[in-house]
Amino acid sequence: MTPKRKRLWLVVGSLAVLGFAATLVLTALNDNIVFFYSPTQIAEKQIPPERRFRMGGLVEAGSVKKSADGQVTSFRVTDTHKTVDVVYRGLLPDLFREGQGVVAEGSLGADGVFVAREVLAKHDENYMPPEVAKAIKEAGQWKEGK
Amino acid sequence: MVAELGHFSLILALAVALVQGTLPLVGASRGDIRLMDLGRTAALTQALLVIVAFAALTQAYVASDFSVANVVANSHSAKPLLYKISGVWGNHEGSMLLWALILALFGAAVAVFGAGLPDSLRARVLAIQALIGVGFLAFLLFTSNPFERVWPPPADGNGLNPLLQDPGLAFHPPLLYLGYVGFSVTYAFAIAALLEGRVDAAWARWVRPWTLAAWCFLTLGIALGSWWAYYILGWGGFWFWDPVENASLMPWLAGTALLHSAIVVEKRDALKSWTVLLAILAFSLSLLGTFLVRSGVLTSVHAFAQDPARGMYILGFLLFVTGGGLALYAWRAPQLQGGGLFQPLSREGALILNNLLLCTLAATVLLGTLYPLFLDLLTGNKVSVGPPFFNATFVPICAPLFAALCVGPYLGWKRAEIWPALRHLRVAFVVAVIAAIVAATAIDGRSTLAALAFGFGVWLIVGSLGEFAQRLVRTGYKLPPRASLGMTIAHAAMGVVVLGAVGTGAWNSELIRTMKPGDRASFAGFDFKLDRVENLQGPNYVAERATLAVSVAGKPYTILSPERRVFTVQRRQVAETAIHTNLLRDLYATLGEGEAANGWVIRLYYNPLAPWIWLGAALAALGGFVSLSDRRLRIGAPRGSKKAGRPMAQAAE
Numbered sequence: 001m002t003p004k005r006k007r008l009w010l011v012v013g014s015l016a017v018l019g020f021a022a023t024l025v026l027t028a029l030n031d032n033i034v035f036f037y038s039p040t041q042i043a044e045k046q047i048p049p050e051r052r053f054r055m056g057g058l059v060e061a062g063s064v065k066k067s068a069d070g071q072v073t074s075f076r077v078t079d080t081h082k083t084v085d086v087v088y089r090g091l092l093p094d095l096f097r098e099g100q101g102v103v104a105e106g107s108l109g110a111d112g113v114f115v116a117r118e119v120l121a122k123h124d125e126n127y128m129p130p131e132v133a134k135a136i137k138e139a140g141q142w143k144e145g146k
Numbered sequence: 147m148v149a150e151l152g153h154f155s156l157i158l159a160l161a162v163a164l165v166q167g168t169l170p171l172v173g174a175s176r177g178d179i180r181l182m183d184l185g186r187t188a189a190l191t192q193a194l195l196v197i198v199a200f201a202a203l204t205q206a207y208v209a210s211d212f213s214v215a216n217v218v219a220n221s222h223s224a225k226p227l228l229y230k231i232s233g234v235w236g237n238h239e240g241s242m243l244l245w246a247l248i249l250a251l252f253g254a255a256v257a258v259f260g261a262g263l264p265d266s267l268r269a270r271v272l273a274i275q276a277l278i279g280v281g282f283l284a285f286l287l288f289t290s291n292p293f294e295r296v297w298p299p300p301a302d303g304n305g306l307n308p309l310l311q312d313p314g315l316a317f318h319p320p321l322l323y324l325g326y327v328g329f330s331v332t333y334a335f336a337i338a339a340l341l342e343g344r345v346d347a348a349w350a351r352w353v354r355p356w357t358l359a360a361w362c363f364l365t366l367g368i369a370l371g372s373w374w375a376y377y378i379l380g381w382g383g384f385w386f387w388d389p390v391e392n393a394s395l396m397p398w399l400a401g402t403a404l405l406h407s408a409i410v411v412e413k414r415d416a417l418k419s420w421t422v423l424l425a426i427l428a429f430s431l432s433l434l435g436t437f438l439v440r441s442g443v444l445t446s447v448h449a450f451a452q453d454p455a456r457g458m459y460i461l462g463f464l465l466f467v468t469g470g471g472l473a474l475y476a477w478r479a480p481q482l483q484g485g486g487l488f489q490p491l492s493r494e495g496a497l498i499l500n501n502l503l504l505c506t507l508a509a510t511v512l513l514g515t516l517y518p519l520f521l522d523l524l525t526g527n528k529v530s531v532g533p534p535f536f537n538a539t540f541v542p543i544c545a546p547l548f549a550a551l552c553v554g555p556y557l558g559w560k561r562a563e564i565w566p567a568l569r570h571l572r573v574a575f576v577v578a579v580i581a582a583i584v585a586a587t588a589i590d591g592r593s594t595l596a597a598l599a600f601g602f603g604v605w606l607i608v609g610s611l612g613e614f615a616q617r618l619v620r621t622g623y624k625l626p627p628r629a630s631l632g633m634t635i636a637h638a639a640m641g642v643v644v645l646g647a648v649g650t651g652a653w654n655s656e657l658i659r660t661m662k663p664g665d666r667a668s669f670a671g672f673d674f675k676l677d678r679v680e681n682l683q684g685p686n687y688v689a690e691r692a693t694l695a696v697s698v699a700g701k702p703y704t705i706l707s708p709e710r711r712v713f714t715v716q717r718r719q720v721a722e723t724a725i726h727t728n729l730l731r732d733l734y735a736t737l738g739e740g741e742a743a744n745g746w747v748i749r750l751y752y753n754p755l756a757p758w759i760w761l762g763a764a765l766a767a768l769g770g771f772v773s774l775s776d777r778r779l780r781i782g783a784p785r786g787s788k789k790a791g792r793p794m795a796q797a798a799e
Contacts, residue, residue, distance in 0.1 A: 009490045014502055021506045021543060025513060028538035029531070033517070036528035054530055069660040070740050070747045090658060091721075091738045091749055093379075105532075134528070 038135030152202025159195035166276035170269035185272035193254035222305035232316035239292035270338035305715035322367030328360020333429035350412035362770035369763030393435030496554035552609030578605035596652035606641025632773025642762030649755025670752035
């Protein structure tokens with residue numbers, strides 16, 4: 001086999017693998033990206049029920065309630081402008097607390113309550129998820145140095 | 147006083163690194179042997195100075211010197227000694243100092259064990275290593291000084307993040323950094339080779355052990371991090387496709403590719419410029435990982451509080467290292483003459499396929515990780531790319547990789563026949579198909595994909611061990627060279643990891659129950675009874691501990707004691723899971739919140755084959771170390787026999 005044909009082989013092979021990967025990536029991106037909305041955006045946009053997305057803000061002080069069996073937690077998430085009711089079934093991460101930033105993934109129920117399937121934990125209590133910081137900034141309530 | 151000593155040593159180390167990064171380069175281009183030799187002395191001096199700085203910070207932590215701001219922010223006098231020490235690198239400044247320390251130690255290791263290297267190559271490698279060191283030392287001194295004082299000193303510190311107070315995580319950063327920073331040596335070798343304009347088999351024999359060592363440590367570091375996430379985060383999962391996890395996976399994938407392509411350079415004198423490119427990319431991805439973790443540009447379950455200025459610095463440094471490396475590559479790589487010719491169907495061809503697939507995997511992970519960032523910059527939309535994306539892209543590309551993995555070792559160099567190779571593998575193929583069918587029918591009929599993946603896992607193990615057995619028979623039961631023994635172990639270990647991932651990911655079961663003392667629950671063939679929940683006092687926390695008696699068919703089996711700890715200094719809760727393992731499955735229990743009146747929320751998991759994930763990773767690293775001990779890797783390096791163990795062992799302490 002001549003070097004020229006060898007190179008052709010290599011190029012064809014690489015293009016085939018990359019094409020395969022690109023197809024996978026594009027279809028997967030189409031189906032699987034999850035948008036982030038702040039409580040204000042949720043109020044403005046008509047997000048269809050059952051559509052999976054992320055939302056985040058601060059857990060409103062005094063809003064956390066547990067069901068009788070302790071497995072379902074309901075709380076309100078606020079960006080200081082609008083609030084959204086959230087329910088979550090399961091164990092909350094260790095750093096979940098009132099007044100702290102939180103990011104939850106799930107979908108809206110027909111009654112407008114956000115059903116969280118996942119509540120994200122943080123390593124660090126001073127950490128503010130960038131989306132949450134941006135949402136609060138846009139609602140005009142951000143204090144630097146928080 | 148000690149803190150100032152550390153600070154001054156760090157400044158001196160920067161000065162020495164500047165000398166080490168410039169004069170040997172001048173010496174190498176002029177052929178001045180004295181300037182070249184300066185590199186070795188400087189590398190040892192620099193390492194000594196950074197060791198002093200690191201020791202000074204450790205002393206401040208161990209002695210709880212609360213006049214040092216870093217100690218105040220991350221330590222507490224009531225903390226156990228292990229976490230006082232691990233607290234040194236459990237924060238931004240300290241972990242960057244650890245990075246600089248490992249970098250300097252690797253530089254010293256090249257100086258000590260590189261006696262057999264050509265003078266100019268060694269001088270250039272040490273100089274590049276020092277220039278990377280300059281970047282990190284300047285970063286430490288100008289943006290993240292760990293020795294800053296506070297006055298007046300507070301009575302006590304804020305304590306270390308409770309999640310990090312865990313033996314698994316105490317050693318996770320050093321191992322991970324040994325891997326990340328290990329690739330700096332291969333990067334330095336690649337740049338030096340470009341400057342020299344020469345890449346040959348001897349060069350590859352030098353690069354391979356360093357790559358292999360870095361790869362082994364990175365494997366262990368990733369495994370330890372994943373194990374930690376498994377038992378401390380209490381979700382029962384082991385891999386979350388989180389940006390921070392991806393950040394360590396990308397250099398691992400590129401490093402794995404580099405490991406394989408370096409073999410082709412060594413054995414066949416081909417793929418030279420590709421190998422040099424991979425070496426540049428592997429280290430760039432390590433730096434990118436550091437940038438992602440330290441800058442906080444991506445929302446991550448592991449995110450730490452961040453400082454954008456530091457992120458910008460690392461980003462700038464990353465662009466310099468990658469951009470500079472690639473520019474030099476574009477300029478000089480065409481001079482690297484390709485060597486041996488080969489057919490597409492050959493060992494070389496198989497290794498190219500391996501590289502192609504591994505790099506594609508790294509590229510998909512990179513794309514998925516950075517896509518939210520790009521979209522945010524371009525459109526302002528906040529999105530996240532989660533596990534479904536990675537499962538849909540990563541897994542299908544793994545399939546051809548795993549399928550080809552067993553075939554490769556049967557192919558000869560230069561040209562090979564496919565059918566004899568496949569004939570050797572027919573037993574493995576039949577066994578794998580049977581395993582997949584058994585998995586689909588007997589264990590779990592819900593997921594065909596899981597059964598298929600299970601079959602692939604079995605294929606990897608049986609195929610690799612089969613090749614080993616056939617080689618033994620062929621050579622009259624003489625043990626093959628250690629490099630090939632290591633290959634067999636590492637390849638089979640991949641199969642073990644796959645089986646563990648399938649078992650835990652697809653066949654696990656879960657039960658959440660609110661229980662009062664005396665309540666019973668049946669789950670996965672076990673009976674659980676909550677005996678009691680009691681309060682206890684730890685060194686720096688108070689805890690609730692549940693005692694769950696587990697029995698099988700009426701006979702006592704084991705006792706699980708999950709805890710819920712509240713760290714008094716930070717007022718933070720951490721769940722301590724209880725895991726019972728028999729190496730085939732894990733029984734996993736976590737204790738949630740609750741009180742005597744309503745009961746406690748208890749979460750139980752049954753995770754088949756879960757221990758195999760970490761067992762497999764440890765095996766893979768073992769394979770790497772076995773391969774590293776091969777005599778052939780030390781040709782041209784007569785004193786290199788200690789290379790594998792000593793310098794890294796020191797750094798790991």
